[in-house]
Amino acid sequence: MPPKRTKPHTVGSASFDPDKFFDEWTSERAPQGNNLQTAVIDAFNLKSTDDYVYHAIASVTLPQVQSAINHGASNGMHAWYLYDDAKKRDAPPSADIKAYTDIFLSTTVITKALTAFAANAKKESTRAEVAKHLQSNLHLPPTSSKLALPSKLKVPHKNPYLDYWIWSCQCLEWTGPTPGTAMIQQSHHILPVLYHHFGCVCPTYDALSLVQQVCRGSNKNDASKSIVEVGSGNGYWAYLLRRIGLTVHAVDNEASLWRTTWIGDTIIADGISFLHSPPGPYKELGKGANNAVLLLVYPQVTADFTGKVIRAYEGDTIIVAGTQNTNGFTAFKGETIAEWMARERPEYERIWQIPLPSFAGKDEAFFIFKRVV
Template identity: 45%
Template sequence: MALRNFGPDALLGEWTDEKYNPKHNGKSFEESIRAAFNIPKSDNYVYRAQGETTLAITQRAIDGKRVHGMHDWYHDENRELSDPAHPSPDEISAYASLFSPAVSLPKTLNAFKASSKPRTIRAHISNHLQGRFHNTTTGLIPAKKDRFHINPYLSLWTYSCDELEWAGPWPNTVHTKIAHHILPVFYHHFGCIVPTYAALHVVAKLAQPAKPSKENVRPVLDIGSGNGYWSFMLRSFPLLENMKTLDVRPIDNGLSEYRVSWVADTIREDGISYLNNHDGGKGCVLLLVYPQATGNFTGPVLKAFKGDSIVVAGTQNGNGFTAFRDEVVDEWVERELKEFELTLRMPLPSFAGKDEALFVFQRKAK
């Protein structure tokens, strides 16, 4: 059941790391979540996602640190730990800094790799992220600029990297089978994947019309919007001076339960039905955030879409966690949607043990 006394705009307006981030406020993760979302100590809500937990159980797991292998993210395909088994604090902070709103991601990725020492965890991570990065677009990724962007999920995700000794995915992350208790709490309060300033900028740019003086903004169809965090952050995104106000439409059938709802106007409809009733989404941008890999969801939605731009936020390795069980979404699109091409694949903040990215597919010019 969603929290009834939660005000998304109020939290965004009062958010500071000093107030709500355990890394800065001297409080525990449990205390910080309860304070941010006005959850009383008597509340024992069970968070379900890859297992079950409560805030109290999650805090005990956090306090246990490496007990029961809870921080064993870096291993080979046989679960043998790397040497060293855990990254250094500098490696962790270097990874988290990739997603600062002030950086140019391509340049920062290059610097991240160039400054990595050979045969370190960071070297493997940087090679992996650089190898997966793909960009043939111009102007979609924001340039380096001194900017500030409030993003509660990114803030708490950064804390989780420090807490769980996570410095980013590497090739063997595809074999990781464990997760941490923090993950279900994040899923319920924010969603399955963190939107960065760069990711929101990409979507906002794709939504802008070719002829701003004559055409309306392209609606963003957030199909499978869940609790609406991405829709909320897109609506709150500080648009550049020449950008038109975004038209973001959260669409979800409501079958999944979330503790928190970030938007009040979710369209309760399944994606195929919505597209069929709206000209296939022609003239729109399709946004799929962590599309489910089960239930034959992703393929039919992608095939039903008649617009020109598709954005998918999900897994970029072969663990089958999003979109498709047996392949990565870009592999499927290359084979099944030949009228589209991959124009951007860039890393997103990955929760410990995951490997996430933002994919952009654009219709090929005729």
């Protein structure tokens, strides 16, 4: 079962090259003001009359998304934070939104940034509630652990998705998740556009670095482990991990369609079958991919997909990027991935949990589970 060889592409663009896209990327190419439509057309070299329909939580075109953005907070479009009586709170200040997005920059240390985010929050403000929520869900290993957060960079790590996400937070007046986020069912027209071009959840420099450390292990003489990403989607995570020198076998059944595809060698297969018995060229992964690291990015809830994949895996490290509350957007309905793993796979210990950039109305995190038995 060799990978399906296709060129990375963006539907409607005559010339999309991921490497060139990254080489030329600067944060200034992200949307300016509220103009998402122009930014996407320019970045992906689309026609000015582009009418592609982005199917996700809703079906929208770029003009429709731009119209929704132009309407701002009207009709409850920015009602992310509510009082107990369901009345909308005042929008968070722009400075608080910036302080939230700064947590995820490669030029900061996430733990220190979270501490500052909390320390400088006004009492009983939305920012204070967000800070408490993020800190309460933070799970770090003991200082003796071989895994560590990376040092902050002097030159920012390139990540176009992160730049788009930072813009979206200011545009939608979003300063991060709270416990009440689990009850939010609405989203915004912007989300399908980000999904189609970049994927369902934004990677960070911290997350990529931790994956790299897990794969390379503590012994520098050991060969680096490869990654099996089941449900790899449009390949954005796989592409970024490959940019830092890791081997990623991206497996997807192509049940979903994407406007932008970042890699050209996705293995079109049922992920569970692939794990049970890696075919031909992937025999070295071992039964249950026991010689590889398992990566699940925004794993689906339906048909017990996440549970079946995890049960099929026989290796020592499971990494998940997805929801950290019980809203049922990823992994399992009514419980978190951490709760399910503790009950169903107690031989794996949760050794890391750090927040990921959360789109408005979402609550995402990065988890590492390590086999201890």
